[in-house]
Amino acid sequence: METIRLKDISKVYRTKEIETLALENVNLEIREGEFVSIMGPSGCGKSTLLNIIGLLDTPTTGVVSLLNTDTNKLNDSKLSSFRNRNIGFVFQSFHLIPSLNVTDNVALPLSYRHDMSASERKKRVEEVLTRLGLSHRMRHYPTQLSGGQCQRVAIARAIVGDPKIVLADEPTGNLDSKMGQEVMDILHQLNREDGRTIVMVTHNEHQARMTDRIIRFFDGRQVE
Amino acid sequence: MxxxxxxxxxxxxxxxxxxxxxxxxxxxxxxxxxxxxxxxxxxxDVAPETSRSRVLLGEGVHIKEGDRYDSSGMSITLKLAEKIYTGLDGIERISFVRGDKSAEQLSVAGAEPFVADGRKVDAEFWKIFDFKFIDGKPFTDSKAAAAERAVVLTRSAARRLFNEDKVAGRDIEIRMIPFHVVGVVEDVSPLLDNTYGYYFTALDKEQFRSTESDDAIFGSLKVILKMKDGVDAAYIKEQVKNRYDRFGAELKQNGKELIYHDQPYTGEELTLFFGSNNSPDIxxxxxxxxxxxxxxxxxxxxxxxxxxxxxxxxxxxxxxxxxxxxxxxxxxxxxxxxxxxxxxxxxxxxxxxxxxxxxxxxxxxxxxxxxxxxxxxxxxxxxxxxxxxxxxxxxxxxxxxxxxxxxxxxxxxxxxxxxxxxxxxxxxxx
Incomplete structure (x- = not known):
């Protein structure tokens, strides 16, 4: 069963002077539980694709279907709820909120779930932080953590809501090789043990080869 | 969260x-x-003016006589005050007070004399406002109180004269005339224009009546009206306007024009400083x-x-x-x-x-x-x-x-x- 299906996706950025084609007629299917890498040179449209899959941006043309839901038919409020329940994001620059401590950063997706009690949220956050070896850092702020720890917090935030899809945009791009390997191990663990579908944008050929499939892009087109 | x-x-x-x-x-x-x-x-509402929304002030009269005579004043005669303001429907109490505060010398044997603001009020005044009596009580019969020269002091006045608060029953002199203290009240802020005073003496209406000529209009009194609960000031103003109109018709026979300026006034209107020859424009x-x-x-x-x-x-x-x-x-x-x-x-x-x-x-x-x-x-x-x-x-x-x-x-x-x-x-x- 396809978790992610993209049909005839194009994305055009328009300004007053120029028109830039970021994605051209992309068709893609990713199965449930698959770990897919997206590779390609800078500016080829990888991140744009990830944003469209993550419903953070809309395609100019084409249909995005996630978990058998045609997302083109969802309004902004429903898209937010869909993201909250089904998609987790891991960013290259972590994007933790500096004014919140680790617990509050991880709890962020749950704070938008009004059907969950405060005690349930707390329990879930503690479980995830313990799993990722961060239970001793719960009260720390992002500025008090190493890069690897920050990315682990970001992964905890991405999975705390138990989403079926995790989208990672160069998750090891800001880390040294040792910490990068730690993060990759966690992502593989999440894929294997939890059966989550993971789509990762990366420049690292070695890391990409360890995933189930590599999709390559060039100038907005899927080339492999 | x-x-x-x-x-x-x-x-x-x-x-x-x-x-x-x-x-x-x-x-x-x-x-x-x-x-x-x-x-x-x-x-x-601030003590002793705790029902300000229900209190109206009857004051001000404006007369015109052709182009050469235009006169107005804040205080009116007792006769005019009674003609305009007594017996109005919706009024719970009516008090007649002197329009101005008089600054007189207060003295008592053994203390330094001093000059202070005094008010002349009738017995109803004490029922309209919520004065806190520290000692003694208010006078209930204006005529008798005026006759026996009763005075109510504020706490500050009592202390200044006697160095203590409980001085009801003692005697003082106001402008060298002996007065008998019947009560002592808490001080009143000078911000409260209807009730501020350092001491209060009794106003005898009969004394005023005897000194006023029959056709006098400008006098030295003001009227304080307390409306019944739930009564609208507009309803009182309407009745007062009708009486102004009736009185104005009488004056017209003498070639005078009485101009009505929305009397009696609410506390809000009185803040506007419109003068006695203008109407408050809220x-x-x-x-x-x-x-x-x-x-x-x-x-x-x-x-x-x-x-x-x-x-x-x-x-x-x-x-x-x-x-x-x-x-x-x-x-x-x-x-x-x-x-x-x-x-x-x-x-x-x-x-x-x-x-x-x-x-x-x-x-x-x-x-x-x-x-x-x-x-x-x-x-x-x-x-x-x-x-x-x-x-x-x-x-x-x-x-x-x-x-x-x-x-x-x-x-x-x-x-x-x-x-x-x-x-x-x-x-x-x-």
Whole structure:
């Protein structure tokens, strides 16, 4: 069963002077539980694709279907709820909120779930932080953590809501090789043990080869 | 949830912007509240004037005689006062008092004489207002009280004369004439124009009647009316106007024109200083007030709005991340308005407290203190009691002002932030 299906996706950025084609007629299917890498040179449209899959941006043309839901038919409020329940994001620059401590950063997706009690949220956050070896850092702020720890917090935030899809945009791009390997191990663990579908944008050929499939892009087109 | 913790953190880490935002809000609240408190001081209930909304003041008469004679005055004769104001429907009590306060010398053997403001009031005066008697009681029969030269002193007057409060039954001299103290009341602020006085003597209507000529109009009395509960001032004014019209018709036979100026006056109208030959124009006054309130709110709101935008510029990616993890536009707007409300409330509390302190310390700059306080110099130092300024209504108004300021200053930046494309916000693209 396809978790992610993209049909005839194009994305055009328009300004007053120029028109830039970021994605051209992309068709893609990713199965449930698959770990897919997206590779390609800078500016080829990888991140744009990830944003469209993550419903953070809309395609100019084409249909995005996630978990058998045609997302083109969802309004902004429903898209937010869909993201909250089904998609987790891991960013290259972590994007933790500096004014919140680790617990509050991880709890962020749950704070938008009004059907969950405060005690349930707390329990879930503690479980995830313990799993990722961060239970001793719960009260720390992002500025008090190493890069690897920050990315682990970001992964905890991405999975705390138990989403079926995790989208990672160069998750090891800001880390040294040792910490990068730690993060990759966690992502593989999440894929294997939890059966989550993971789509990762990366420049690292070695890391990409360890995933189930590599999709390559060039100038907005899927080339492999 | 963690908005409070988060805003405290943001305030700590953006000190300059926080300082400017909070102090800007404080200044705005200070100005609005100073304006509001002084403007509404005349209509709030403060002991002994605890039913101000039900009290009307009958005063003022304006006569025209062709083009050559135009005369007006605040005080009227007893005869005119009775003709116009007695027996009105909807009036619970009516009191006749001297229109002006007289500054006389008070003395007692063994104490330094001093000059103080005195009022001449009838027995009904004590029933309309809520004076707190420390000793003795008010006089109940004006005629008898005038005959025996009864006087009610304030606590300050009693202390100054006898060095103690409980002096009912003792004798003093007012302008070298012996008076008998029948009671002592708590001091009254000079801000309360209907009741302020240092001492109160009895007004005997018969004495006034005998000294007035039959056709006199301008006199030395004012009438205090207390309406029955639930009665509208407009209903009383309508009856008074009818009586003015009837009396005016009588005067017209002598070639005089009596001009009605919306008597009797509410406390709010009496703050307008319209004079005895003009009518109070509440609508125009209120319009001016609203314009001033709007300006006092709008100008700082524009400033705060740009500060809010500036603060949000540092948090663009946070807004994107929140949207990515499920925040709806309304969640973002709610969070940013909530955070901003905390800042405005913080500034509001500072501004409000500063306003109260300033009004207290510099009260003579803000309040019209009725009366001839040159007669007792220490009165110049009398300040409004804190209870007059610290009223829950004022807190409520201050909070409402903060809320409006918050809505005006933060809604547009919050709305714009919520509409930002999440992908662009996360990458920090503007």
């Amino acid at each position: 963690n908005y409070f913790k988060q805003i405290i953190y943001e305030m700590k880490h953006q000190r300059m912007m926080t300082w400017v935002s909070v102090s800007g809000t404080a200044l705005s609240i200070f100005l609005v509240m100073a304006f509001f408190i002084t403007d509404n001081f005349s209509s709030v 609508k125009s006054h209120n319009r001016q007030q609203w314009i001033i309130y709007a300006l006092l709110l709008l100008l700082p709101a524009i400033n705060l709005s740009s500060m809010t935008r500036s603060r949000l510029r540092h948090r663009v990616s946070e807004i994107g991340v929140r949207r990515a993890f499920g925040a709806k536009k309304v969640d973002i707007i709610g969070q940013l308005l909530g955070e901003n409300l905390l800042i405005t409330c913080m500034g509001g509390i500072i501004g409000f407290l500063f306003c109260i302190l300033f009004l207290y310390l510099a009260s003579h700059l803000f309040f019209e203190m009725g009366g001839s306080f040159e007669s007792s110099l220490e009165v110049l130092n009398v300040r409004p009691d804190f209870s007059m300024l610290f009223r829950w209504q004022n807190f409520l108004i201050a909070f409402i002002v903060c809320f409006i300021l918050n809505i005006v200053s933060a809604t547009v930046p919050a709305w714009r932030a919520s509409r930002r494309n999440p992908a662009e916000a996360i990458s920090g693209t503007h």
